[in-house]
Amino acid sequence: MKSAISPKRSENFSEWYQQVVTHAELAENSPVRGCMVIRPWGYSIWENIQQELDRKFKATGHLNAYFPLLIPLSFLEKEASHVNGFAKECAVVTHHRLEQTNDGKLVPAGELEEPLVIRPTSETLIGASFSRWVQSYRDLPLLINQWANVLRWEMRPRVFLRTSEFLWQEGHTVHASREEALDETLKMLDLYARFTVEHLAIPVVKGVKCSWERFPGAVSTYTIEAMMQDGKALQAGTSHFLGQNFAQASDIRFVNKKGVKELAWTTSWGVSTRMIGAIIMVHGDDDGLRIPPLVAPTQVVIVPIIRDEQHTAALLAYCERLQKQISHKKLKGQNLRVSIDKRDMSSGEKKWYHIKRGVPVRVEVGMKELEQNMISYSCRNSNANVLKVDVASFVKNLSGILQAIHKDMLGSARNKLSENTRVVTTLDEFKEAFSQKGKVHVFVMAPFVDDEKVELALADMGVTLRCIPLQQPQAEAVCFFTGTLTRTWALYAKSY
Amino acid sequence: MKSAISPKRSENFSEWYQQVVTHAELAENSPVRGCMVIRPWGYSIWENIQQELDRKFKATGHLNAYFPLLIPLSFLEKEASHVNGFAKECAVVTHHRLEQTNDGKLVPAGELEEPLVIRPTSETLIGASFSRWVQSYRDLPLLINQWANVLRWEMRPRVFLRTSEFLWQEGHTVHASREEALDETLKMLDLYARFTVEHLAIPVVKGVKCSWERFPGAVSTYTIEAMMQDGKALQAGTSHFLGQNFAQASDIRFVNKKGVKELAWTTSWGVSTRMIGAIIMVHGDDDGLRIPPLVAPTQVVIVPIIRDEQHTAALLAYCERLQKQISHKKLKGQNLRVSIDKRDMSSGEKKWYHIKRGVPVRVEVGMKELEQNMISYSCRNSNANVLKVDVASFVKNLSGILQAIHKDMLGSARNKLSENTRVVTTLDEFKEAFSQKGKVHVFVMAPFVDDEKVELALADMGVTLRCIPLQQPQAEAVCFFTGTLTRTWALYAKSY
Numbered sequence: 001m002k003s004a005i006s007p008k009r010s011e012n013f014s015e016w017y018q019q020v021v022t023h024a025e026l027a028e029n030s031p032v033r034g035c036m037v038i039r040p041w042g043y044s045i046w047e048n049i050q051q052e053l054d055r056k057f058k059a060t061g062h063l064n065a066y067f068p069l070l071i072p073l074s075f076l077e078k079e080a081s082h083v084n085g086f087a088k089e090c091a092v093v094t095h096h097r098l099e100q101t102n103d104g105k106l107v108p109a110g111e112l113e114e115p116l117v118i119r120p121t122s123e124t125l126i127g128a129s130f131s132r133w134v135q136s137y138r139d140l141p142l143l144i145n146q147w148a149n150v151l152r153w154e155m156r157p158r159v160f161l162r163t164s165e166f167l168w169q170e171g172h173t174v175h176a177s178r179e180e181a182l183d184e185t186l187k188m189l190d191l192y193a194r195f196t197v198e199h200l201a202i203p204v205v206k207g208v209k210c211s212w213e214r215f216p217g218a219v220s221t222y223t224i225e226a227m228m229q230d231g232k233a234l235q236a237g238t239s240h241f242l243g244q245n246f247a248q249a250s251d252i253r254f255v256n257k258k259g260v261k262e263l264a265w266t267t268s269w270g271v272s273t274r275m276i277g278a279i280i281m282v283h284g285d286d287d288g289l290r291i292p293p294l295v296a297p298t299q300v301v302i303v304p305i306i307r308d309e310q311h312t313a314a315l316l317a318y319c320e321r322l323q324k325q326i327s328h329k330k331l332k333g334q335n336l337r338v339s340i341d342k343r344d345m346s347s348g349e350k351k352w353y354h355i356k357r358g359v360p361v362r363v364e365v366g367m368k369e370l371e372q373n374m375i376s377y378s379c380r381n382s383n384a385n386v387l388k389v390d391v392a393s394f395v396k397n398l399s400g401i402l403q404a405i406h407k408d409m410l411g412s413a414r415n416k417l418s419e420n421t422r423v424v425t426t427l428d429e430f431k432e433a434f435s436q437k438g439k440v441h442v443f444v445m446a447p448f449v450d451d452e453k454v455e456l457a458l459a460d461m462g463v464t465l466r467c468i469p470l471q472q473p474q475a476e477a478v479c480f481f482t483g484t485l486t487r488t489w490a491l492y493a494k495s496y
Numbered sequence: 497m498k499s500a501i502s503p504k505r506s507e508n509f510s511e512w513y514q515q516v517v518t519h520a521e522l523a524e525n526s527p528v529r530g531c532m533v534i535r536p537w538g539y540s541i542w543e544n545i546q547q548e549l550d551r552k553f554k555a556t557g558h559l560n561a562y563f564p565l566l567i568p569l570s571f572l573e574k575e576a577s578h579v580n581g582f583a584k585e586c587a588v589v590t591h592h593r594l595e596q597t598n599d600g601k602l603v604p605a606g607e608l609e610e611p612l613v614i615r616p617t618s619e620t621l622i623g624a625s626f627s628r629w630v631q632s633y634r635d636l637p638l639l640i641n642q643w644a645n646v647l648r649w650e651m652r653p654r655v656f657l658r659t660s661e662f663l664w665q666e667g668h669t670v671h672a673s674r675e676e677a678l679d680e681t682l683k684m685l686d687l688y689a690r691f692t693v694e695h696l697a698i699p700v701v702k703g704v705k706c707s708w709e710r711f712p713g714a715v716s717t718y719t720i721e722a723m724m725q726d727g728k729a730l731q732a733g734t735s736h737f738l739g740q741n742f743a744q745a746s747d748i749r750f751v752n753k754k755g756v757k758e759l760a761w762t763t764s765w766g767v768s769t770r771m772i773g774a775i776i777m778v779h780g781d782d783d784g785l786r787i788p789p790l791v792a793p794t795q796v797v798i799v800p801i802i803r804d805e806q807h808t809a810a811l812l813a814y815c816e817r818l819q820k821q822i823s824h825k826k827l828k829g830q831n832l833r834v835s836i837d838k839r840d841m842s843s844g845e846k847k848w849y850h851i852k853r854g855v856p857v858r859v860e861v862g863m864k865e866l867e868q869n870m871i872s873y874s875c876r877n878s879n880a881n882v883l884k885v886d887v888a889s890f891v892k893n894l895s896g897i898l899q900a901i902h903k904d905m906l907g908s909a910r911n912k913l914s915e916n917t918r919v920v921t922t923l924d925e926f927k928e929a930f931s932q933k934g935k936v937h938v939f940v941m942a943p944f945v946d947d948e949k950v951e952l953a954l955a956d957m958g959v960t961l962r963c964i965p966l967q968q969p970q971a972e973a974v975c976f977f978t979g980t981l982t983r984t985w986a987l988y989a990k991s992y
Contacts, residue, residue, distance in 0.1 A: 035564035068531035087594035
């Protein structure tokens, strides 16, 4: 069967991904290598992700603030492992002016005394403010979030997945005790996991990173890992327990109830526009994007089928009444997002336009429907099926239809995850699992010991350790990289 | 009388401003010169401004998108007057890595082939995308907006008013004709003007800039100008008619209905975090900030007056019931924002805390109020007045009370603007008006001819030409800088 996107997923997954991004008008490459332009359709998905997460952050007591884009080198240097982790991929500002040379060329001028780095993340800069804001136990917990752009110079950029500049939120919190900070770290991990399941229809594995996959400067890094349709893993969000490392580096101290000065405990956590990449690779099909209804910019598109210009006015009026009725219906407390495609274009072209862009429900209205007070509709997750129903029952059932689409998408992603996860206990099985015979990769659960030997063996095989899942098999086995008996199991995968 | 902010406005307006920013916890300076940290209270005002403007932009058909932070030098160079306007204040990225020297110091490494500039504004970069997105008349009008951070290196930074990095929105649109583009320019100017009046309670003068105050590369720049309490002008927003200058530079062309390729017409328009500076300087008093109710992070704060710990639970329950009732009331379609101050702190301290931060309505509840089912409240615009009323009528009238506060703030700002605007027709009067005898400056309407002589004379006097107001006196007079008879009048002022 012919598909709207070429190549198909099975032919070349990575090129299919790029084609979906292009055909769905999600983003495009910019003249600056590694930086992307997020087009309105892609940006609107991001806005929906933002709004829901922002509601959840505020409901859990977090306040938004904004910290500068530029970080002095001396700040980055404060935390030794932190600077080592980010120094290799920084954009460095060295001048504050341009001057024209005699031949009319612009050249940098006004050299700065101390170079500045465009933030790759903001722990060190925010720490400087926190050390002023936190004086007493009364100021704690301090729960701050920032929506911002960050920059990490990428040698192998890939739109949404690995771009030099990306948009994200970074939460930064300060607590009076280790327990509270650890609670916050896990609470935000859980918030992310619930969001990806309940809003993006993406199942995730929650876990903690091993030593060599940790955020530079963290005591422990928690993660949610999702499986793409090619069986590779994508890290969809992280939550870091920073212990007292950054409090020490930034001098964040508070006077406790007994009047004694103590070092505070901090956390940080973030998700980014990478989530849009996950949506594409988990839900897309050979006809293009499929957007989970809760974050779809348009949840329902109405396409008038105009065969005869004399009917235009009547059909548009019919569509507008329908739009109005739909826009008063709700899904999870939010009004439905519905639009009419009035463009001067054939209905066949329009149909494929909306399929490729992944609109969950497409309604078609021609004169037959109008005369019978009905509509025809089809859902993006089962394109071929066109259903004709009367307007009233359609409007009444619409929220349910959208919920069913979400459930269907989540169910099928869950099936793929469980079908493609294997438990192995020998090196041969492990090698066989990653042998690439089939085109779809797998997730592997295997015994684990945190040892450099494992790190080196995995690097050789091009396999990564995604996490030590919070849910453990509770069995004892031998780590076949080290020969050590262990009760810890880890999740291994090829990854993005 | 003692005031909460020292110095008072009349003593030292500029230092008073800085003290309000500090005491209201709006923002603070960052370690990077000219960059600010926007604290949660200040950022929340910005979020309210953003949300309302974003609603208005979307209601007028604009879509949000996101374009890269970094601009190649070659792009800036495309429009000659544009690059001249911005080259003097650019942050230039020249390296993409840091390396540690033998003595442990970090130094820039990985020099870029072509330096990149952090966007001071995005016309040239967005133009490159638009030239791809616009092919046919069917693609027009193209109405795009971006919420972003921008950077212009500032030699004399001032928090919110002139910071190197600031947050803003930049609208960028493409049209098929001169008329449509000019319409859009004026429509957005009008949207800004209505927003400042209806949401920020700030009256503005709408006008067009003279040649030397124009946005670099624009055909004409429209502006809204507001008067601060010291009589100086602040440009609060601009809307640019770019003619075909940037379409030419970026090659934005479309095939018209007749099948002929035409050069398009573009506009751009923006407002920024500077608006928070305007709020402070238009509405603040000697006790601190006064926030217009529609953009106040907290519109009503409830302070329980706990004299005896045994009453704590009863008082808090009373406050929570009240909070719930209030949070269901609406102001311009939005739920009221109400909080309870439960902190362990004296009620006197709390009172001044909220006064300095400018919360519009402060409610106090003690045991007396509880027993009588009443509350005591005072409005920030008339602090001394404490009113005691029963709960039901307070909740019922609250939206009206907030509207009255808005009206009062707008009225008093309007009075100041008209009282401090003079019409002059001679150079002596002009000089006298700007002689600084009193401490409050004035706005001056005087005859105008767009001539370099005027530019030079004004520069000598430290006076700026704010705009040629859209509303003109319709009288003929002589421009006393050039001796030319004219029917055009301009607005002159000292400015920020």
